[in-house]
Amino acid sequence: MSTAYFSFHGRLNYFLQRDQKEKQIHVDFRGMQSIKHLAESFGVPHLEIGQVQVNGREDALNTIAQDGDRIEVHPIQNGCPIEPRFLLDCHLGRLAAHLRMLGFDCLYQNDYDDSNMAEIVQHDERILLSRDRRLLMRKVILYGYCLRSLDPLEQLMEVVQRFELKAKVQPFHRCLRCNHPLEMVDKDVILDRLEPLTKKYFDEFHICPNCGQIYWKGSHYERMQQVLTKLKGGEV
Numbered sequence: 127m128s129t130a131y132f133s134f135h136g137r138l139n140y141f142l143q144r145d146q147k148e149k150q151i152h153v154d155f156r157g158m159q160s161i162k163h164l165a166e167s168f169g170v171p172h173l174e175i176g177q178v179q180v181n182g183r184e185d186a187l188n189t190i191a192q193d194g195d196r197i198e199v200h201p202i203q204n205g206c207p208i209e210p211r212f213l214l215d216c217h218l219g220r221l222a223a224h225l226r227m228l229g230f231d232c233l234y235q236n237d238y239d240d241s242n243m244a245e246i247v248q249h250d251e252r253i254l255l256s257r258d259r260r261l262l263m264r265k266v267i268l269y270g271y272c273l274r275s276l277d278p279l280e281q282l283m284e285v286v287q288r289f290e291l292k293a294k295v296q297p298f299h300r301c302l303r304c305n306h307p308l309e310m311v312d313k314d315v316i317l318d319r320l321e322p323l324t325k326k327y328f329d330e331f332h333i334c335p336n337c338g339q340i341y342w343k344g345s346h347y348e349r350m351q352q353v354l355t356k357l358k359g360g361e362v
């Protein structure tokens with residue numbers, strides 16, 4: 127039997143049990159085990175991990191652990207290594223709408239199962255967002271984030287911060303319902319579809335060419351403004 131001693135830093139402590147947080151913790155193991163595997167045995171998904179040091183020297187996550195190793199594990203740094211396109215698990219419909227509201231490409235369907243999602247991120251290079259650690263621990267998932275909050279607006283702030291999206295926000299760019307990019311549309315073209323008050327007070331409209339949904343600065347706009355104000359106000 128071998129033993130490795132782990133110290134998890136910063137936000138990785140979120141994943142540990144209460145009596146393990148901010149402490150050196152040990153794990154006993156047999157045979158050849160990678161640092162990645164042992165770290166995940168504590169509940170820390172590999173894609174949340176950044177720098178790793180073994181006995182004071184920088185090392186790789188797939189290194190095989192040796193008896194007596196002292197392993198420091200740091201969280202992955204904020205930023206986005208690939209284009210910010212997301213896949214959200216079936217519990218995150220409201221977060222998907224919020225992210226689309228800010229213009230981000232988000233695949234979301236409430237009937238995707240774990241294997242569907244693993245396949246999609248593998249072939250379509252997307253970032254997986256989920257609260258399901260087991261799903262995030264799948265080997266084929268290279269980019270992802272485990273949401274901490276249950277509140278969709280707080281989740282949005284987490285994602286914007288983690289992937290440094292603030293400068294990439296493009297409001298009125300994507301359909302909240304189906305994710306398709308929006309186009310400008312002349313008021314005359316859609317006049318018969320507008321309610322009397324909308325007709326009276328608004329002149330600028332966007333339409334989704336895929337599902338036909340119409341957007342104007344009354345629909346979702348106030349909520350979006352609040353989110354944008356929060357983002358610009360430096361709360362994220």
Ligand SMILES: [Zn+2]
Binds near residue numbers: 334335336338
């Ligand atoms: Zn649409």
